[in-house]
Amino acid sequence: MFPGAIRDRLIGPDATTETTKKGKNLKTFMSSSHDGTGGGDSSDAPLADLFLEATVLFADISGFTAWSSSREPVQVFTLLESIYQSFDQIAKRRRIFKVETVGDCYVAAAGIPDPRKDHALMVARFARDIMIIFGRLTKELEVTLGPDTGDLNLRVGINSGPVTAGVLRGERARFQLFGDVSATLRRKRSLG
Numbered sequence: 001m002f003p004g005a006i007r008d009r010l011i012g013p014d015a016t017t018e019t020t021k022k023g024k025n026l027k028t029f030m031s032s033s034h035d036g037t038g039g040g041d042s043s044d045a046p047l048a049d050l051f052l053e054a055t056v057l058f059a060d061i062s063g064f065t066a067w068s069s070s071r072e073p074v075q076v077f078t079l080l081e082s083i084y085q086s087f088d089q090i091a092k093r094r095r096i097f098k099v100e101t102v103g104d105c106y107v108a109a110a111g112i113p114d115p116r117k118d119h120a121l122m123v124a125r126f127a128r129d130i131m132i133i134f135g136r137l138t139k140e141l142e143v144t145l146g147p148d149t150g151d152l153n154l155r156v157g158i159n160s161g162p163v164t165a166g167v168l169r170g171e172r173a174r175f176q177l178f179g180d181v182s183a184t185l186r187r188k189r190s191l192g
Contacts, residue, residue: 087106
């Protein structure tokens with residue numbers, strides 16, 4: 001749910017169960033709401049950091065909406081699981097942080113949550129690798145998912161710059177990215 005470094009800040013590196021005192025602090029942190037009034041102590045403050053040098057990647061499947069509208073749910077999930085598991089393996093090997101998947105969009109970053117000087121280069125290499133594996137997988141999956149599966153393409157956007165990242169609390173709390181880098185890519189994606 002959270003990057004290791006963020007999890008360690010929330011519950012401590014040695015905490016192994018939620019019954020520890022730190023585990024109880026995690027529950028308190030996740031359920032607390034910060035109303036911006038300045039009341040409360042520092043444990044109520046959001047967990048957020050500014051990363052001055054980071055690179056964010058958005059990769060979405062071009063043609064996915066039309067393709068998925070003529071498929072059974074199992075076929076849609078077979079495609080997405082196959083692709084995303086392969087992307088995850090490459091991300092792990094290249095030390096790229098997978099932020100999230102939203103439908104057919106895979107979001108990853110380097111320089112977050114662990115700063116690194118080669119963030120842009122590593123994301124560019126990651127982009128190349130996922131584009132190659134995407135082409136191979138869609139061709140292989142044509143046999144079981146239909147001939148037009150191989151016609152799907154991967155559209156990748158990459159942007160570098162400062163990013164604010166942290167834990168956005170609420171019902172489904174998670175590690176989130178905000179800033180011009182991620183907003184620019186979201187706008188480009190929404191424009192097609």
